[in-house]
Amino acid sequence: MNHVWIRRRGVRVLLGATCLLLTALVVACNQEGRSTPAASADKQSRVASADAANPFAAASEDVQAEAATDEGASAKPAAADDTVEVTSCAGGKTVTVSKDLAGEELAHALMDQWKRDHPERSWVAEEKRKHAFQPPADNSYLLEGDQGKGHVYGNYTARDLLTWARETEKLVAEGSRVFHDAKALGSTAGVSCDMCHPHASNTHPETYPKFQTQLGRVALLRDMIEWCVEHPVRGKQLDPDGPEMRALEAYIMAQRKGVEMNYGKH
């Protein structure tokens, strides 16, 4: 559920980015047919590389293809002679750009505008700035030596490592966001987890499962999360496999990086 939710967010971002890039292409191509087929191909490759730089672009290609079939944006001439107004498919905002802009410059201009319209696009970095969480493990050793030589499994590239780290961190960032947000937790009392557990301290996930004397049974970390959400936070129990629970567990575990697992510890 959680990754679906996050992907949805990713998709929204991706759609926006793709639409604008397509817009750039459409506009560029519409402009007096200045571009030669070679230049157009060049543009396409540049767009593709720009897309690769977009952290969300790699998520799913079918979405990109789907977006390509839509009429992403419409261009109409603006009042002033030397500008053209472009309507974005992402939220229908308009951007006024110079008529002379074409190709990459135009794509950049539109992308910049889209970035300005979507300050939340860097929410992971923002969450990290706010609540400084632990980075995932460094797997760069996988790239050293000749591990996995001759096998498909174990043949990793730097890009693989980047994807793992980015995706893992994204789930942890989402956990951090929920952890620090009374509304996201469904609190009716204005209480969020960080009010007793700054940086998830004193949550000791490494000690579960353990016999929780107050409950009279063995508890998992998620049982304790549920207890806190119901009582001090005064919200409704979370779906145990729901996006909030998965994200919270991810964040709490991540914060105890390097601590020895010691189940049953009191």
Add this chain to the structure above:
Amino acid sequence: MATYKSVETKYMEQRQRLFRGLRNLDRRSFLKVSAAAMGAAAGMTAPCSFTPVTVAQEPAEGQEAGGGEAFRFAYISDSHLYDRDVNDRFVRGLLRAVDDVNNLDPQPDFVFYGGDLAQLGQATELELGAGILKNLKVPVRMMVGEHDWYLDMGEKWQSLFGRSTYSFDHKGVHFVVLNSVVEKDFWTHRGMTPMERMMTVAGLDNGLQSSFTVGDEQRKWLEQDLAKLPVDARVIVFSHSPLYKLYKPWNFWTDDAEQVQAILSRFDQVVVIHGHTHQLLTNRIDNIYFHGMLSTAWPWPYAPEGTPELTIEMSRPDPFNPHDGCGDGEVEVHPDGLVDMVYELWNRSPITVSAAYLASWGKQSVPSRPNRSSY
């Protein structure tokens, strides 16, 4: 408050005064002490009494250094009130503390409130708190915390409680109250609304905010305020954040702590009592004795690093008990200006961190250790 003192207590007090006198000797008083000591040696006074040496002490301009009056005040801190209909648990916490204090017999001389009365600095929260504190039988002295301040930059708080930096004298002790939660502007360039600014500061682990400071202006004021006092004056300073550097990511920290400590360094001893940390916290840096106050809302975990050696942590709070790890307390002020800090942890036995414990650098009068320490 009239305190009964046993013969032993009186004897120990006299003895302490003698050693203080000896420590603080200048040449003139040295002669007096020697004379007194010689007198004692010559059998002019009872051999087991230190009485003669008390005359050796220089009376400090209207104050009896080391010979001041003992008294007691109570403290309540960090209630973090939301409106009653949002969160009644925090409201009940403060009500319970007010009840506790009102039930003290004999009554304390006054109550000190350690800051963070409100959770989000809203007028209704501060008014609610002020209304509850009015039920106290003895006068209240207020200190501001960051949760009271950063919605309207202290406007409402000051309209209810007056200035956030002030000093007063009580039974020969000079009390100073500081606003130690001054943060440099992190909100303007981010275009934050007042509520966004407040929410940022309200998050203990929110790294967008700046560090707490006392600031140039208040330090200058502090210097002037203390200038008239002799070195052996009894001084107690209140600050919301600890006036030392414990753990920066949670602002268990005052950025200009060293400069404030330098101002206090000329005194024989100074006591600093702070809020913000919501836990039993004890420290001593040379002549400065630090004590933290409990919260009535929730306990903070101990910071992952930086907890002072002299701190004996309180036992790990029980998450299933809504008020565990919370509480209020009393401060017993000794004639020499040092204090016994009494932590009235709700649902537990009270813990006293005594002056003797700190004065002996943790060798004597060790408070009870927890059987369940932090993870």
